[in-house]
Amino acid sequence: MVSIDIRDKRRNIEAVIFDMDNTFFDFIQAKIIACEKVTERIGRNDGQELLNYFLRDDVNFEDVECIADYLKDRDSYDEEIFQECCKIYEDIKLNTIELYDGVEETLEDLKNMGLKLAVVSNAGKEHVKSRLNKTGLTRFFETVVSRDETKKAKPDPEPILSALNVLGVSPKKALMVGDSIQRDIKPGEKLGMVTAYAQYGDRNSESEEHVEPDIRLSNIKKLNSLLQ
Known part of the structure; x- marks a missing residue:
């Protein structure tokens, strides 16, 4: 017992x-790095701004539609770029996590x-x-x-x-x-x-x-x- x-x-x-x-593990840090890589792809380098889209009260913290919203608000959206950004985001987020x-x-x-x-x-x-x-x-x-x-x-x-x-x-x-x-x-x-x-x-x-x-x-x- x-x-x-x-x-x-x-x-x-x-x-x-x-x-x-x-x-x-530090999931927030992995998410920050993933957001940075996505914004680098479109030449903006403002990962914190993308992260803020995931932090909105009315959205799911995991929802990649946050990336779509981010791109649309910056007149950078098309379906091919969106899908590429989603892959970058998910791959980097998963591969970056390390156990405490x-x-x-x-x-x-x-x-x-x-x-x-x-x-x-x-x-x-x-x-x-x-x-x-x-x-x-x-x-x-x-x-x-x-x-x-x-x-x-x-x-x-x-x-x-x-x-x-x-x-x-x-x-x-x-x-x-x-x-x-x-x-x-x-x-x-x-x-x-x-x-x-x-x-x-x-x-x-x-x-x-x-x-x-x-x-x-x-x-x-x-x-x-x-x-x-």
């Missing part, structure tokens, strides 16, 4: 649910402790699959839940519950690890899970009133010393 001390209480843990992007230090070792140790591991991501199924394959992490997880499986995205708790149901573990005996207070810590807390905020991966240094994670991680390797 693996357990963890939380606010002077001992909690038994049977499973760990992980977010993926910015928890295992200690990710593989940490997952290996957690598996050796007998813990069940899962990924719950707001990315689409094919994106999740390709990133986990590229980084060699697929082998660690008993289930992977993308936004395609439940048609809902965190902070809705349903994707997390879906993973826990597959694992056969109650929320009270599970740990939620992610870089977003809003999308990972808040639903984990709502379900009664132990929550670990991957602060090292949060570029926005999020804070939210009345939401305080049980654990703050300066690096992912800290998990191993907390679980006994």
